[in-house]
């Protein structure tokens with residue numbers, strides 16, 4: 142089982158010999174879902190869903206630029222109020238993404254409070270909802286009591302819904318009964334750097350050519366026979382690339398929760414995320430209860446494993462396991478490993494009382 146942090150119910154994973162440029166924390170296997178991705182070097186974070194345990198992550202929540210909501214069932218959305226509470230007084234824009242109807246639902250939550258119409262309350266919510274290739278954007282301002290600052294705008298969605306300097310995010314429609322639901326694919330961009338040790342060893346003086354070389358490699362516009370001026374002499378780009386340039390492949394993280402298995406969306410996911418480094422996938426039911434998975438529009442552990450296998454993923458992390466299986470949540474991993482061996486889950490938090498008999502799905 143993957144080692145958890147001391148903080149019950151969440152853990153992060155970063156292998157020393159295979160360093161990732163971001164850290165991630167996932168909710169415990171049967172807790173309300175969230176995945177928090179922290180791009181520490183960029184000072185920003187991305188949050189997928191907002192289960193109740195995001196309450197313990199205030200420091201990172203202050204850095205969240207994008208909140209991506211899969212759907213509006215309460216276990217995925219209950220932490221939203223806390224996020225707003227944490228960000229009040231911050232001079233920032235929080236981008237919120239979700240399926241159709243999310244703007245109305247979040248506005249309704251915000252209307253449940255009184256807000257001081259203070260000019261200092263500069264928090265802005267930029268909410269984008271997606272349906273069938275069309276996005277609708279609404280901007281709500283805290284100092285206007287979260288009323289829209291203008292009429293909603295619509296736009297076409299062809300590629301990623303988010304395109305930041307170091308990563309992009311695509312969305313894929315999944316099938317969760319009557320609740321519109323999205324899965325997300327985070328694709329980190331490849332990073333290019335110069336090998337400083339190699340530079341020293343060659344005795345080459347750094348200069349403006351370093352930035353130009355990196356820019357051209359990143360843009361894919363460094364043809365083999367191009368020349369760059371280095372230390373007053375023309376030098377072949379292909380030689381520089383071979384000797385000095387190191388490319389770190391960007392990671393791909395897939396977040397899937399609350400859906401039945403359908404070939405259509407799995408095929409779309411394969412187009413976007415084959416070879417994914419990490420697939421975080423719900424595993425609400427064991428295979429023996431697959432009839433319940435169909436009834437409640439969820440996946441079984443074996444179906445989650447099948448998705449990871451079809452994506453040719455490096456790692457599958459199961460979460461959103463029904464509390465009906467306590468204290469044997471790890472059964473889900475054991476089942477999944479028969480189909481996809483590189484499966485794991487966050488170590489479950491200790492429980493003081495059984496939750497058997499509670500409603501098992503949202």
Ligand SMILES: [Zn+2]
Pocket residue numbers: 212214317320399503
């Ligand atoms: Zn749900």
